[in-house]
Amino acid sequence: MSLPGPQPTVASAARALLARDLRLLWRRRGDAAQPILFALLVVALFALALGGEPRLLQSVASAVLWLAVLLAGLLSLDSLFRSDAEDGSLEQWLLSPVPLAWLVAVRVFTHWLTTAFPLVLVSPLLAELMHLPRAQLPILIASLALGTPLLSLLGAVVAALTVGMRRAGILLALLVLPLYVPVLVFGAGAVAASAQGLDPSGALLMLAAGLVVSALLAPLAAALAIRIANS
Amino acid sequence: MIDTTNAPPLLAAQGLRFSRNDDPVFGPLDLHVDAGEALLVQGSNGAGKTTLLRVLAGLLAPDQGQIEIDGRPASRTERSRYIAYLSHLTALKQDLGTLENLHFLCGLQGRRARQMPGNALAIVGLAGYEETPVRQLSAGQKKRLSLARVWLSPAPVWLLDEPYANLDLEGINLVNRMISAHLRSGGAALVTTHGAYSAPPVRNRLLTLGGNDQEESA
Numbered sequence: 001m002s003l004p005g006p007q008p009t010v011a012s013a014a015r016a017l018l019a020r021d022l023r024l025l026w027r028r029r030g031d032a033a034q035p036i037l038f039a040l041l042v043v044a045l046f047a048l049a050l051g052g053e054p055r056l057l058q059s060v061a062s063a064v065l066w067l068a069v070l071l072a073g074l075l076s077l078d079s080l081f082r083s084d085a086e087d088g089s090l091e092q093w094l095l096s097p098v099p100l101a102w103l104v105a106v107r108v109f110t111h112w113l114t115t116a117f118p119l120v121l122v123s124p125l126l127a128e129l130m131h132l133p134r135a136q137l138p139i140l141i142a143s144l145a146l147g148t149p150l151l152s153l154l155g156a157v158v159a160a161l162t163v164g165m166r167r168a169g170i171l172l173a174l175l176v177l178p179l180y181v182p183v184l185v186f187g188a189g190a191v192a193a194s195a196q197g198l199d200p201s202g203a204l205l206m207l208a209a210g211l212v213v214s215a216l217l218a219p220l221a222a223a224l225a226i227r228i229a230n231s
Numbered sequence: 232m233i234d235t236t237n238a239p240p241l242l243a244a245q246g247l248r249f250s251r252n253d254d255p256v257f258g259p260l261d262l263h264v265d266a267g268e269a270l271l272v273q274g275s276n277g278a279g280k281t282t283l284l285r286v287l288a289g290l291l292a293p294d295q296g297q298i299e300i301d302g303r304p305a306s307r308t309e310r311s312r313y314i315a316y317l318s319h320l321t322a323l324k325q326d327l328g329t330l331e332n333l334h335f336l337c338g339l340q341g342r343r344a345r346q347m348p349g350n351a352l353a354i355v356g357l358a359g360y361e362e363t364p365v366r367q368l369s370a371g372q373k374k375r376l377s378l379a380r381v382w383l384s385p386a387p388v389w390l391l392d393e394p395y396a397n398l399d400l401e402g403i404n405l406v407n408r409m410i411s412a413h414l415r416s417g418g419a420a421l422v423t424t425h426g427a428y429s430a431p432p433v434r435n436r437l438l439t440l441g442g443n444d445q446e447e448s449a
Contacts, residue, residue, distance in 0.1 A: 007341045007385075008338060008339060008340060008341045012338055013338055013339055015338065016334070016335050016337075016338025016339055017335070017338075017339070019335070019338075020324065020327070020331070020335040023326075023327060023331060024324060024326055024327065027326040027327070027364075028326060083324075086320075087320055087321060087322060087323060087324070087325075088318050088319075088320020088321060088322040089322045089324070091288075091290060091316065091318050091320060091322060092316075092322045092336060092339060092340065093339065094289070094290060095288060095289070095310065095311055095314060095315075095316055095340065096311055096339045096340050097308070097311040097312060097340070097341065098339070103339075230290055231290060231291045231292060
């Protein structure tokens with residue numbers, strides 16, 4: 001029998017997957033800026049449509065900023081597992097000694113890191129476009145930092161469910177948007193509450209609790225959906 | 232040499248049956264592959280060769296029947312340790328170089344001791360293409376790269392779906408040499424073909440799929 005060499009561990013498989021995804025992103029770095037440009041355009045369109053009146057913009061800033069981030073995430077959601085399903089990579093994931101849910105979790109994390117995290121980084125710029133008061137900026141950043149991974153995890157379950165279809169397109173949006181409602185309510189709500197002088201920590205804690213639960217359950221559900229999609 | 236007389240077959244299936252939307256695809260089917268042995272799965276297009284390999288790899292659940300690996304019921308853990316699967320889909324990333332693809336797949340599935348991705352590229356005739364993005368390779372070269380992945384895999388059971396497709400004569404010889412070397416070191420292989428190619432010069436048996444006349448002949 002041929003000698004088995006180094007068996008992949010959860011850590012080494014995660015490193016390999018992370019390195020692969022970052023390399024792929026670097027090869028197509030033009031695409032990497034698209035979510036940021038999209039969110040920037042959505043915010044700019046809102047600002048133009050509302051007439052650039054600072055007081056009016058201020059009052060809807062939290063809702064618009066959260067919607068822009070949410071929609072940008074929605075656009076990149078289909079790419080989460082699509083290419084890996086089409087070129088057969090998922091088949092090889094299924095045959096890896098490493099649990100599929102772990103690979104899914106790592107994939108969701110890199111996807112969040114490369115599509116949503118840049119949006120969190122540029123959110124002060126977007127907030128400035130909407131004349132969000134500086135005092136609320138930390139709350140916005142905190143709500144996005146907790147909320148966007150939650151969006152990615154919820155989205156991963158739906159992306160995995162629809163990965164067997166040739167083009168998920170609008171169906172993906174129809175399935176995932178209802179799931180995003182609570183995240184949007186608590187995320188935009190935290191910023192709106194602090195604008196009214198209320199304590200936003202309740203909404204932020206709800207987001208944190210949702211993040212913990214979905215970080216545990218969403219990879220398992222998405223892994224199950226991938227197994228079904230592959231059969 | 233390994234004594235295979237009393238050892239359980241590396242891969243065995245009893246009464247295996249699979250149907251899609253109530254249409255029987257194959258079965259009931261009995262098969263077994265011992266260490267050092269190749270099972271050639273033949274049949275016309277649509278006879279269920281690929282489906283059989285996907286069921287054995289655990290990607291599809293059979294309607295009936297048991298699959299055993301090395302004498303134990305096939306579980307996910309057993310499969311991931313024992314099975315290397317060459318699919319119709321290449322599992323290669325178009326934008327990455329050949330070596331980068333192999334490094335990732337080895338990181339995912341492990342590799343044999345003393346086998347390095349660079350050497351495997353040389354074995355399959357892709358030396359000099361280490362940095363080439365996969366999108367610039369021909370179909371035959373992609374097949375060779377996939378074969379390099381199987382070669383590096385520590386799994387003793389190779390499930391090869393149409394390994395000869397897209398390959399030139401030299402490539403067909405390469406597949407036969409790789410299978411022979413793998414079997415000599417105690418591995419086993421299931422190989423699907425249309426039957427139009429020469430079989431590897433190893434101890435092999437034939438399984439013909441198609442219609443109701445499935446048979447296993449020595």
